[in-house]
Amino acid sequence: xxxxxxxxxxxxxxxxxxxxxxxxxxxxxxxxxxxxxxxxxxxxxxxxxxxxxxxxxxxxxxxxxxxxxxxxxxxxxxxxxxxxxxxxxxxxxxxxxxxxxxxxxxxxxxxxxxxxxxxxxxxxxxxxxxxxxxxxxxxxxxxxxxxxxxxxxxxxxxxxxxxxxxxxxxxxxxxxxxxxxxxxxxxxxxxxxxxxxxxxxxxxxxxxxxxxxxxxxxxxxxxxxxxxxxxxxxxxxxxxxxxxxxxxxxxxxxxxxxxxxxxxxxxxxxxxxxxxxxxxxxxxxxxxxxxxxxxxxxxxxxxxxxxxxxxxxxxxxxxxxxxxxx
Numbered sequence: 001x002x003x004x005x006x007x008x009x010x011x012x013x014x015x016x017x018x019x020x021x022x023x024x025x026x027x028x029x030x031x032x033x034x035x036x037x038x039x040x041x042x043x044x045x046x047x048x049x050x051x052x053x054x055x056x057x058x059x060x061x062x063x064x065x066x067x068x069x070x071x072x073x074x075x076x077x078x079x080x081x082x083x084x085x086x087x088x089x090x091x092x093x094x095x096x097x098x099x100x101x102x103x104x105x106x107x108x109x110x111x112x113x114x115x116x117x118x119x120x121x122x123x124x125x126x127x128x129x130x131x132x133x134x135x136x137x138x139x140x141x142x143x144x145x146x147x148x149x150x151x152x153x154x155x156x157x158x159x160x161x162x163x164x165x166x167x168x169x170x171x172x173x174x175x176x177x178x179x180x181x182x183x184x185x186x187x188x189x190x191x192x193x194x195x196x197x198x199x200x201x202x203x204x205x206x207x208x209x210x211x212x213x214x215x216x217x218x219x220x221x222x223x224x225x226x227x228x229x230x231x232x233x234x235x236x237x238x239x240x241x242x243x244x245x246x247x248x249x250x251x252x253x254x255x256x257x258x259x260x261x262x263x264x265x266x267x268x269x270x271x272x273x274x275x276x277x278x279x280x281x282x283x284x285x286x287x288x289x290x291x292x293x294x295x296x297x298x299x300x301x302x303x304x305x306x307x308x309x310x311x312x313x314x315x316x317x318x319x320x321x322x323x324x325x326x
Contacts, residue, residue: 006088008290011100011304015286018104025112027197027239028273030264032115033315037274042072044272044313070128072274072313079106080305088290088302100304107284107306115271116243118312119199119260120250122322123151127314134260134322142186150177150321159257159325160203164226165219166325167211171198171228171236174261174321181318189318194233195265201251204259205240212236237264249324256326263319270319275310284308 035044081103088096118125122133131138137147152173156162162170175196183189200208211217217226228234244250250258262270275283289295289303296302 006091006096008288008302008304011088011096011290012286012288014097014100015104015107015304015306016282016284018101019108019282019284022105022108024108025115025239025241026237027199027241027262028111028115030195030197031199031262031269031319032271032273032312033269034273034275034279036278037072037074037276037309037311040074042074042274042311043069044072044274070272070313070315072272072311074274074276074309074311076307076309077110078305078307079103080303082301082303085296085300085302103304103306107308108282110308111273111310111312112241113243114310114312115273116241118271118314120244120247122260122314122320125314127317129317131317133314133317134320135317138317141182141184148177148181148318150181150317151324152177152321153324153326156257156325160251160253162204162207162211162257162325164211164214164217165224167208168217168219168226168228170259170323170325171208171212171261174323175228175234177321178261178263178319183318189316190263190266193263193265195235195263196261197237197239197264198259198261199239199241199244200259201244201247201257202240202242203245203251204257205238208259209238212238236261256324258322258324260320260322262321266316266319268319269315270317272313272315273310274313275308283310 035042081099083096091097125133127133129138134151136149136151138150140146140148154166154170154173156166178190179188179193181189198208213229215226215229216223249256277283284306285308286304286306291302
């Protein structure tokens with residue numbers, strides 16, 4: 001790829017080849033649903049839960065299905081790369097193609113950036129039920145006073161390095177909460193759940209992995225069985241998200257640390273992604289002002305621009321739980 005006279009077609013081809021070969025962050029697809037959108041704001045609607053079985057007495061009791069929706073802004077995003085004309089026409093050291101590869105990798109990771117921003121906003125942004133996505137008082141579907149809580153907290157001796165026992169308490173509390181959430185029919189929403197993904201700052205990944213996987217842990221000075229590690233039906237994946245290390249309160253000395261855990265084996269997901277191209281496509285457009293263009297004539301440079309139109313919003317909060325160590 002280091003031969004003279006790189007063409008616009010060759011550069012664009014290399015961009016899409018690298019884009020296709022680059023694996024996006026492993027937590028994106030399992031935690032989100034992707035839909036095509038052709039509007040500035042996409043109203044994503046979904047139907048509520050179907051009725052549970054009851055003892056048949058008298059006539060059938062037909063029940064309708066409640067409708068929920070969220071509005072997601074479909075925003076335009078761009079990134080543009082520029083080279084001097086001679087850098088393209090005389091690329092003996094493959095530096096142009098190296099930059100093109102990096103450019104494509106940035107494009108592939110854009111969903112992770114948007115998803116992280118949405119995750120962080122979950123404590124202060126309303127979901128479909130009018131409550132913050134992560135909240136301590138989601139309404140009781142039975143209309144009573146028993147609220148549902150997916151914003152949990154706990155103390156740690158050192159919140160930046162929680163012990164195995166403290167990790168076990170956090171994971172058991174979060175998974176128990178998710179398993180207990182009720183749908184709009186007052187039925188368990190996650191009773192078959194056994195696949196989960198944890199998204200945490202890099203600074204927490206070692207402590208969480210140890211607390212998750214060590215079969216024996218110290219608790220109160222005694223060695224005890226790690227019930228999370230030995231529970232046979234649960235499969236828990238831990239993902240380190242470096243973007244979270246720089247977010248206030250997620251891994252902050254003297255303040256707190258946090259992680260989020262999601263159910264990933266349900267038909268519905270905690271996040272919704274929209275883009276203006278079919279879900280089967282990468283969603284990225286690439287355009288060039290290269291050889292023979294007016295831009296080259298005026299600036300003696302070639303320009304390569306990538307752009308996307310997409311957005312991220314909240315789906316079912318019942319598939320997610322936030323834990324904060326203080």
